[in-house]
Amino acid sequence: MVERAEGDLLERFARGERTACARLITLAEARDPRFAALYDRLAARTxxxxxxxxxxxxxxxxxxxxxxxxxxxxxxxxxxxxxxxxxxxxxxxxxxxxxxxxxxxxxxxxxxxxxxxxxxxxxxxxxxxxxxxxxxxxxxxxxxxxxxxxxxxxxxxxxxxxxxxxxxxxxxxxxxxxxxxxxxxxxxxxxxxxxxxxxxxxxxxxxxxxxxxxxxxxxxxxxxxxxxxxxxxxxxxxxxxxxxxxxxxxxxxxxxxxxxxGAFAEVRRERRAAHVRALVEATLHARFFGSGRGAGELGEELERGLDAGEGPYALAARLCARISGEEQQR
Amino acid sequence: MVERAEGDLLERFARGERTACARLITLAEARDPRFAALYDRLAARTxxxxxxxxxxxxxxxxxxxxxxxxxxxxxxxxxxxxxxxxxxxxxxxxxxxxxxxxxxxxxxxxxxxxxxxxxxxxxxxxxxxxxxxxxxxxxxxxxxxxxxxxxxxxxxxxxxxxxxxxxxxxxxxxxxxxxxxxxxxxxxxxxxxxxxxxxxxxxxxxxxxxxxxxxxxxxxxxxxxxxxxxxxxxxxxxxxxxxxxxxxxxxxxxxxxxxxxGAFAEVRRERRAAHVRALVEATLHARFFGSGRGAGELGEELERGLDAGEGPYALAARLCARISGEEQQR
CATH class of the missing domain: 3.40.50.300 (P-loop containing nucleotide triphosphate hydrolases)
Structure with missing residues (x-):
């Protein structure tokens, strides 16, 4: 979803305006939520x-x-x-x-x-x-x-x-x-x-x-x-x-x-795939572990596992099962 | 599950044998699947x-x-x-x-x-x-x-x-x-x-x-x-x-x-939590994206999204929804 203000930004960007370019990079650097839709629009032009x-x-x-x-x-x-x-x-x-x-x-x-x-x-x-x-x-x-x-x-x-x-x-x-x-x-x-x-x-x-x-x-x-x-x-x-x-x-x-x-195109393809994988990882991390102790959907579960002295690998496996929606008994 | 051979290894390790120590580190370095259970057993002693x-x-x-x-x-x-x-x-x-x-x-x-x-x-x-x-x-x-x-x-x-x-x-x-x-x-x-x-x-x-x-x-x-x-x-x-x-x-x-x-214990706790989070990420990555193009449960989906020219952030969001078992229409 690209809102009005962002639409204007993309138009100015498409005209080659440097201020629009600067603004987009600032949004990327700030990890502003509006950047995602803007980036998706311009990715095709890269x-x-x-x-x-x-x-x-x-x-x-x-x-x-x-x-x-x-x-x-x-x-x-x-x-x-x-x-x-x-x-x-x-x-x-x-x-x-x-x-x-x-x-x-x-x-x-x-x-x-x-x-x-x-x-x-x-x-x-x-x-x-x-x-x-x-x-x-x-x-x-x-x-x-x-x-x-x-x-x-x-x-x-x-x-x-x-x-x-x-x-x-x-x-x-x-x-x-x-x-x-x-x-x-x-x-x-x-x-x-x-x-x-x-x-x-x-x-x-x-x-x-x-x-x-x-x-x-x-x-x-x-x-x-x-x-x-x-x-x-x-x-x-x-x-x-x-x-x-x-x-x-x-x-x-x-x-x-x-x-x-023929490597020029191939490198671009792999680079984009790597970017998507990295975005997936960052999104999952933010959702399940947030930032800070006990934060995110699984933060408390992690803390409880540590309190109980659960082995790190066993605990990690259990959290993975939770993330992928699989039932698991303790 | 710790098998016989690994059980012996842990016993030798508990006696302070250097060769057992070396072997464990080698298993860690090789990311040997047997290491997980061994590590979980010794983590309590760290x-x-x-x-x-x-x-x-x-x-x-x-x-x-x-x-x-x-x-x-x-x-x-x-x-x-x-x-x-x-x-x-x-x-x-x-x-x-x-x-x-x-x-x-x-x-x-x-x-x-x-x-x-x-x-x-x-x-x-x-x-x-x-x-x-x-x-x-x-x-x-x-x-x-x-x-x-x-x-x-x-x-x-x-x-x-x-x-x-x-x-x-x-x-x-x-x-x-x-x-x-x-x-x-x-x-x-x-x-x-x-x-x-x-x-x-x-x-x-x-x-x-x-x-x-x-x-x-x-x-x-x-x-x-x-x-x-x-x-x-x-x-x-x-x-x-x-x-x-x-x-x-x-x-x-x-x-x-x-x-x-009181920071000595606190640092250990946060360090262990970070390790578990990192293990979760590595496990999810291996499972969903494997290594190499199209590998893992979502590798092909990723390739298809790229073929279709889907925006990187939109594609990433869709893959996240798949990973966490949520239904999503395209």
Whole structure:
């Protein structure tokens, strides 16, 4: 059901109004109940944008790389671009570390560029629903490219690779120890490596290390092996604007390869299925366990089971039976 | 239902046999169906151990700090200690970065110390069920202290703080950029800061920075504010064995404060409830969506909805109604 006010919002959105875009993302972030119907209406219009994830350790200069990519694509007049910058570092307060991300961008005021900072509040880890939905909103807004920028090691990088078509891992020469520890994980999910801050010493060495790892551990790159895609290791300096063309080309080349192999559509299908499954889980959790002790339809039953010293697995099985409406004796 | 072989296993476990302990953790890690009944039997014996999470950026020397803490507590003859080292950096292959963790320990062969490396395979982010259950097994084994060691920024640190009583964040002078980016999150969840590698320059500066942040942003430390606990910032050198006594004392002091305020038992109760809720979710997911396309009781329905272009939220609502046994027309 889409009410009048929301109908107007969708109309303004369909005309490409940036304020409507911003409003929709705000509703997603607030988990406003009105967002569901609005999102369902615009979901059909998504799927066109190339989703590019940019991740890497803190201090790698991801924001500067994104800014240079924006400049590159805008100068080539390659259509609208959306950026969602997610800060997962402060789950309690929601974090404001990337709060200045919008103001930091040199593309401020470009009507073809929409940049949004979001805190990841998802207590279950990784990216919140809202981050992914914000990418969808920008996709439906008509963005040719949607960049998802996030700090990350390990899990978050994995999440990014799951919701994006192309994953760019941004490193810098000073990230030595971090890279050492992340290498195995990185090799599995990066489609493109960008070694930023190549104006500092150590870039060549880091590039050589990564190239070597890619050779040695080609067994790890299962998913890419299917594609026959060898992740390029590119040295860039966002500060000097050097290497950005090559990076942009590598990102576009990966998209073309995905399309050539028919993976572009397939990834979208699986991504939508994953989103629906996640919504189902969130809905069930809210209904049966609410938030807080004893809340939700089964919260009290859970507390009683704990009081009685029931085994966790036995209790879980009993609650599952209750949820799916099956009778069960104790 | 606990079969004969499993009954023997529990008996051997009750006698404190390390091989039985190892076997149980292996069953948990493999998500073996026999584990549920075994776990339910030993769950009642958990709750005694002090759960201490050690986390921080790669390269901070967490393993060395853990080793020194083990030495300290064992020399003081303070009972059994369990260590679970979780490597979340490689979600696809399961990662082997901490694979040598056991062999690396100087406590190898100490019958009162049990060290286990685990990969975090949980695609939903953060720590897998098995990591937490391994801590429970070690708790039931009779460990006075269970240390959960993991690499992390952001989300993983949050997960650690959720499943542990006391969270120690290990940093090193070289972690500059990382710390900068993590500060807000760290302030919220660390109970103790350990600045390791204090034999290198920069330790004093990092300590001063952290102290200042703690003063300035006391608004962030909500949870600790309840306890009136001010997280100490301790400079240690695991390599030189310096500062370890003070660190061990701070960890023990935090436990005493938790007990004094009645929070020790409360945390255990909420932790068990969270575990049951997570088991319910995992069970429902496996049953209704299986793994892979079209799998599970509702997998095909999901695929049909996607084929029909049904809105994600509408489809999710319909699947929820099916799960909870409510009739619904399309």
């Amino acid at each position: 799927g066109h944008a190339h989703r590019v994830g940019l991740t890497g350790p803190p201090g790698a200069g991801k924001s500067s790389v994104v800014d240079q990519l924006l400049r590159h694509w805008r100068e080539a007049d390659l259509g609208k671009i959306g950026v969602v910058a997610v800060d997962p570092s402060s789950p309690f307060s929601g974090g404001a570390l990337l709060g200045d991300r919008v103001r930091m961008s040199s593309r401020l005021g470009d009507p073809q560029v929409f940049i949004r900072s979001m805190a990841s509040r998802d207590a279950h880890g990784g990216l919140a629903h809202a981050s992914v939905e914000a990418c969808d909103v920008l996709d439906a807004w008509g963005a040719e490219r949607v960049l998802l920028e996030t700090v990350g090691v390990g899990q978050v990088e994995y999440e990014v690779s799951r919701v994006c078509d192309t994953t760019v891992v941004v490193l810098h020469p000073g990230s030595g120890d971090s890279v050492q520890a992340m290498k195995a994980g990185l090799l599995e999910l990066a489609h493109v490596f960008a070694i930023n801050k190549d104006d500092q010493p150590g870039g060549e060495r880091l590039a050589a290390d990564l190239e070597e790892m890619l050779e040695l551990r080609s067994d790890l790159v299962r998913e890419r092996a299917l594609l026959g895609w060898k992740p390029p290791v590119l040295r860039v300096s966002a500060r000097e604007g050097r290497g950005i063309d090559a990076l942009a080309n590598a990102i576009d080349a990966h998209r073309r390869e995905l399309e050539r192999q | 709750g005694h151990a002090h759960r201490v999470g050690l986390t921080g950026p790669p390269g901070a020397g967490k393993s060395s700090v853990v080793d020194q803490l083990l030495r300290h507590w064992r020399e003081a003859d303070l009972g059994k200690i369990g260590v679970v080292a979780v490597d979340p950096s490689s979600p696809f292959s399961g990662g082997a970065l901490l694979g040598d963790r056991v062999r690396m320990s100087s406590r190898l062969g100490d019958p009162q110390v049990f060290i286990r490396s685990m990969a975090s395979r949980d695609a939903h982010g953060g720590l897998a069920h098995a990591s937490v259950e391994a801590c429970d097994v070690l708790d039931a084994w009779g460990a006075e202290r269970v240390l959960l060691e993991t690499v992390g920024v952001g989300q993983v640190e949050y997960e650690v703080s959720r499943v542990c009583d006391t969270t120690v964040v290990v940093l090193h002078p070289g972690s500059g950029d990382s710390v900068q980016a993590m500060k807000a999150g760290l302030l919220e969840l660390a109970h103790v800061f350990a600045i390791n590698k204090d034999d290198q320059p920069g330790g004093e500066r990092l300590a001063a920075d952290l102290e200042e942040m703690l003063e300035l942003r006391s608004d962030l430390v909500r949870e600790r504010a309840l306890l009136g606990w001010k997280p100490p910032v301790l400079r240690v050198s695991a390599r030189e064995g310096r500062g370890i006594d003070a660190l061990a004392n701070a960890i023990d002091a935090h436990r005493r404060e938790l007990e004094r305020q």
